[in-house]
Amino acid sequence: MKMLNIVLALVLGGLVSLSAHAVEQRPWHKEVIGKDCKVCHDNGIKQFPSDQACLQCHDVDDLAKKTARSEEDKWQNPHNNLHYGKDLPCQECHGEHKSKQPLCSNCHTFKFDKYKK
């Protein structure tokens, strides 16, 4: 939560950059990120954000708690799963500017409510 505030402060503090491309953006991110692409694009605008970028605001342990499943299915927690633990980079399943499939869907038909399919 602390980090979130820092980002908010950065955005409100006038770091909002010029890039006004009409790109798809998650509504819940608009408030914190605004139009400052660099908040996430720490590798440069034309590159994907680094694997650490999302972790400025999000905490893996919190996420894992939020998506915890019952004991029987405990390893189907995308943020702490059997195959990769808490190590899976966010961008593997999440895209800010385009929709993605969860990595699990390569082999499993688990339902994740926030994914359309």
Next chain:
Amino acid sequence: MRKYDLLGRRNFIKGLGAATGVAIAAPAMALSEKADGVKWDKEVEVLIVGSGFAGLAAGIEAIRKGAKDVHIFEKMSYFGGNSAINGGLFAAPGTPMQKKEGIDDSVEKMVADQIASGRGIADESLLRHVASHAVEALQMTLDAGAEFHPYLQQLGGHSVARTYQTSVSCGAGITQPLLKECRRLGVKTHNRAKFEGFILGGKGNVVGVKMRENYHFAEDQPGKVVNIRALRGVLMATGGFAQNIDFRMAQDPTLTSEVGCTNAPGATGEGMLEMFRLGAVPVHLAHIQSGPWASPDEGGFGYVSNYSIFNFPHSIAINCMTGKRFMDEIADRKTRADAELACRDAKGEPLPPILITSFKDSKQHPNTAKVLKYNVGWKFDTLEALAKHFGIPIEPLKAQIEEYNSYVKTGVDKQFNKNMTKAKDKYIEAPFTVVRLWPKVHYCQGGVQVNTKAQVKDSFTGQPIPGLYAAGEVCGGIHGVSRLGSCSIPECMVMGMTAARSMMQA
């Protein structure tokens, strides 16, 4: 299931339109070059490419043998390759659990079993080397914290029970502890780092690699190529090529995109191909194993594979067009995969056959609940409902089940001569569970030739290519025509450890 463009060709073309910079991302540009005039961006002591069993075991062993600066490079964003999604079955002869269970086993027995399944063309010296060190590899997993079921299994083709399985029934029960152990020991792990070519010294020896950093698999992003010098050599532990549809079809044209794949997306084989360009000996590339136990209703290995491996002995496989059986349900993998691929509708389109099991028998396996829960299998109370669901002609189906049940009674399968021992007293009766079957490409027996020091041999000289080592599925010829289940983990780990020892002695 995702469809990857495995060699990035489509990305390449698309990329040209979008941004010319992307052109350099095309693998076609990846080539080995001479070190003269190369500007080194980095220098490391031991350089490992690939983070599966082979790469991770090598990382740990290199440190144990005194290396100070070991690096593992992995092209995907995550570590573990096929190893992290594997079934966690690990064969070794002469283990503590065998002693406890009073099972008499030996290196010779394990090698003999493997030579039989390899149909005589397996590499005996390599099999013997692996079997002789398999217990050491098992010990490495235990030392790192891996946990195993408290019982042994006897898999198809093995003459005794010699297979351990991780308590999570998955290779991640080994890769996760090994990765942790690597990091604890100070091995540096780099994700999104794609090997693209070797850098060669004056005598054709490997002195370093070209590595694309900040690589995003299946995306249009160029990243940046750096030249990394490797002081003790380069270990290629890049796995198989089952996801590379063009290349596997070049070896076996029946393995089209219609045939799915159980492998992790990164199993595209470019590391192996680059070694061939350098002069490595290609061995047994056409021996590619498909798993006849897979389901078209989920991607990869999923849940059905282990469900059906367990259930085949007491189930019937039915062609939905005819309502009849079409194969011995426990024939070898290739026989069954071919029979399944022949199941087609009137237009010749794939019509996956089904596996019918009595619920009372199927539910003995832990995956049955998952298979039903995740809609990759179905439960039916009547044969009519089952037939209707799959559009199977009911009368022939009824007759077939009656006929099969008579074989259960007599113990003799007059249709396909299936060994009915394990089907004893297991009649096909309602309620039924059903999954659909369709083969998936599973394992590549072929790859580069190595010796028992994990050195890669040169096709012209027959001598090791100096500075180059390979371990794991990227190597070929070890298993021959067909690999026995649970024999890849020991091979990958032992050869990874061997490569590390060789590098540290060189």
